[in-house]
Amino acid sequence: MTLSVMIVVKMTILECSLLWNPTTKKYKTLPVFRPIYGNIYGLGYGELHDDYKVVGISRKYNKEGSRDIEVKVYSLKSDSWTSVDACGEILNGSCRKMILNGSGLFTNGKLHWQTIIAGPNFSNARKGRDIISFDLTNEKWEKMEKPSYGVNETDLCMGTFGSDLCVFSYYKGLVLRL
Template sequence: MLFARKFNGENLVSDEASHQNSNRSNPANPSMPTEIIVEILSRLPVKSLLKFRCVSKSWLALISSSEFIKSHLSLSANNKIHLRNIEESNLDYLMKNLDISFLFEGSVNGLICLVNRAKNIYLWNPTIRKYKKLPDHKIEPKPLSRSIYGFGYDKIHDDYKVVLYNFDEVAMYSLKNDSWRRIDCPRNEGRLMNTGKFVNGKLYWATTNDLDLRVWSITSFDLTDEKWRKVERPCGNDVLVLGVLESNLSIMIRSNATTNIEVWVIKEYENKESWMKMFTINYTLDRVEYFIAQSFYLTKRGEFLIMFRPYNIIYDSNDNSIGCLDLRTFDFGLLTDFYIQSLVFPFSQN
């Protein structure tokens, strides 16, 4: 399921269905072992499980338990996720401008991190219709600077964390502790750019020291040991965009010297030599600025979708063909991310 990075929506939550009548009998088959019931339920979609909470008190307790939620999430996360096939069309799609109320700042295990115009931060699970407004981080915005966010999951401490970067100040929110605290700033790594990409317990940002945005590098932050590190890029220092392809950190590089776009993927993050080039696209961009802060994805058929303003490129590596989807009406880049339906609560269950 895809979520647009910028979308409209004020009502993040609706009333949950009332609890079942306490006198309702348990219709579960008493001859069926509990292990079998758990195995069956853990493979069902979230919307079905929300209904089954009303079957009995025991099923409500089971489906709401942290152990079951983790088991269900594990099965959901292991399903391969692709974009739907994009059917060929000669039509240009003109889309209506929307009044955007929230910025999408990441999605992990069914939780979405949102920031509104007032800079309030929310964690939201749209599937179970629950959200939480985070406490004030007390970091004042800097002139001519904007806040950069990252959202991820610390598996070691079983904790969801939000990182807020504002030039020379960095704070991290812990859902388990429901509090913010200051952490060290990245040193000599340049300015973090755009929303962090979460991969295997770490957040990754494209960074630049150059005001002209011509010298780029990659910086990571480990949510467990809270250490900033520089990730060696495969080559050069040209403009790059971070992404995640098949659960691996990926980069898209726009050469300053050519019109080529290169796509690389890495699997051994401490080894620069493990960067592997997936393909090169020869495409002329009207303006270099259009390439900044964009995203890219693979479709189920292996097509490569590059999303940037005002066009979206569809590249097929099988025959090196390039298509274009026109979304001219938007004043902002249409950025998307994957979302996994889950039962994870946006607040601590401790």
């Protein structure tokens, strides 16, 4: 199955995930990755192994109020999910305090997520200072701090600029005319 573009579709009512190629209008149903609570996904291509991969991150709250996290990687080549270390040594066990925000952003062989730091049940939620990355080649985690630009910072958005990962600030209602 040659793929140029893929989209992960999560259909909670049917409890299935699909990889869909809008160019060929073909799709593939992924093996079940049962949600625990609040699944998020990232999709990318590993050049070294010539393989599309989906990273599924699922979390649930335990009785003590901390989060248990499960991470699995789906390989299109092997058509299966494998479990990977949920935090990695790079995070020093702090993943229970962090929530990854949104779908993973893919660039340069890695999936990237911004962090949100929150208490149990998302109390006191605020944007975290870090970007957490998952390398699709070696399946290892990395962490980098977002740039700081002042005391009363606004939220930084994350995107790509060419092949580079970038962060930028978005101000609603601000119009710049040149």
